[in-house]
Amino acid sequence: MNPVNYLYLSALLFSIGAAGVLIRRNAIVVFMCVELMLNACNLAFVTFSRLHGNLDGQIIAFFTMVVAAAEVVVGLAIIVTIFRSRHSASVDDASLMKL
Amino acid sequence: MNAAAAYTTSTGEAFQFWVLAVVAVVGALCTVLMKKAVHSALCLAGTMIVLAVFYLANGAYFLGIVQIVVYTGAVMMLFLFVVMLVGVTAADSLKETLKGQRWLAAACGLGFGVLLLAGIGNASLTSFEGLGKANAGGNVEGLAALIFTKYVFAFEITGALLITAAIGAMVLTHRERTERAATQREQAEARVRTGKQVPPLPAPGVYARHNAVDIPGLLPDGTTSELTVSETLRARGQIRDVSGEALADLAALEQRAEARLGRIERAEEAGK
Numbered sequence: 001m002n003p004v005n006y007l008y009l010s011a012l013l014f015s016i017g018a019a020g021v022l023i024r025r026n027a028i029v030v031f032m033c034v035e036l037m038l039n040a041c042n043l044a045f046v047t048f049s050r051l052h053g054n055l056d057g058q059i060i061a062f063f064t065m066v067v068a069a070a071e072v073v074v075g076l077a078i079i080v081t082i083f084r085s086r087h088s089a090s091v092d093d094a095s096l097m098k099l
Numbered sequence: 100m101n102a103a104a105a106y107t108t109s110t111g112e113a114f115q116f117w118v119l120a121v122v123a124v125v126g127a128l129c130t131v132l133m134k135k136a137v138h139s140a141l142c143l144a145g146t147m148i149v150l151a152v153f154y155l156a157n158g159a160y161f162l163g164i165v166q167i168v169v170y171t172g173a174v175m176m177l178f179l180f181v182v183m184l185v186g187v188t189a190a191d192s193l194k195e196t197l198k199g200q201r202w203l204a205a206a207c208g209l210g211f212g213v214l215l216l217a218g219i220g221n222a223s224l225t226s227f228e229g230l231g232k233a234n235a236g237g238n239v240e241g242l243a244a245l246i247f248t249k250y251v252f253a254f255e256i257t258g259a260l261l262i263t264a265a266i267g268a269m270v271l272t273h274r275e276r277t278e279r280a281a282t283q284r285e286q287a288e289a290r291v292r293t294g295k296q297v298p299p300l301p302a303p304g305v306y307a308r309h310n311a312v313d314i315p316g317l318l319p320d321g322t323t324s325e326l327t328v329s330e331t332l333r334a335r336g337q338i339r340d341v342s343g344e345a346l347a348d349l350a351a352l353e354q355r356a357e358a359r360l361g362r363i364e365r366a367e368e369a370g371k
Contacts, residue, residue, distance in 0.1 A: 019208025
């Protein structure tokens with residue numbers, strides 16, 4: 001097996017995540033699909049790091065993880081705030097930028 | 100390409116890949132397709148654990164552990180917390196706001212995937228270096244040497260980003276109390292002033308048989324009392340009404356049990 005298969009898997013996971021973001025209406029699930037896409041990118045970075053024989057890819061994946069953690073914190077805070085004012089976590093209900 | 104370049108991985112790794120790749124893809128599909136947000140979160144956690152194993156197999160030992168600690172440990176638990184806080188009642192609405200949007204979205208995802216896969220397939224990636232040389236002094240040491248020299252500026256910016264995110268989350272979720280909370284005395288006075296329900300609310304439960312908060316108490320005429328159960332339970336429809344049918348069911352069940360134990364037959368024999 002060639003490690004390129006990891007890249008195929010990563011592309012597959014990324015497109016599943018992208019389709020999920022477009023299909024689902026629950027804001028939390030949409031957010032989880034974004035996390036899935038970020039993870040797929042990380043897998044690609046780690047695989048490229050192995051293909052090229054240096055650690056730079058792993059460093060980029062490390063930074064992606066940190067940024068993803070920060071993103072989750074802020075994103076979930078926004079979802080909780082929206083839920084407090086609208087009593088719904090559906091992205092359809094938040095189509096207007098006002099209450 | 101130097102002499103160390105390889106063309107295939109070990110058979111063990113190939114076997115591991117094919118087994119776990121199926122698990123990862125199924126987990127990802129379940130994340131998208133599961134109706135309840137809790138199930139989606141659990142499926143995503145499974146996929147992330149599989150990805151951690153793949154990182155370890157690819158020689159990224161530090162990232163593999165960090166993936167488990169940060170993603171499945173912290174991020175997914177945060178997701179579960181918010182699902183418990185927000186989404187327990189929030190099932191996805193099945194009403195289509197845009198006509199045919201789901202199918203178009205699925206088609207877009209499929210097309211995007213085909214493009215990506217074809218792009219990778221066209222690239223000529225036949226041999227690979229492997230991390231043997233890069234990891235020679237230890238994976239963590241190698242990463243540390245890079246982070247604190249070549250990427251030190253990005254690393255410091257990341258620190259600023261994390262602090263900003265923490266403060267942002269606090270600002271977004273913190274609610275300032277605009278008025279003073281009413282004291283117990285004020286609440287009591289208000290209750291007497293309105294005069295609607297001065298003594299405490301009556302207790303739930305039918306004491307002879309059931310004593311639970313989800314069972315409304317019975318009034319003297321046998322009907323249930325609305326006052327005895329919490330409004331939240333009533334709104335969720337989680338109230339058990341034992342006034343009518345349920346009691347009859349229970350009586351029938353008890354009669355059957357007695358027949359099985361032979362009490363009724365014995366009584367009949369005694370009657371003869």
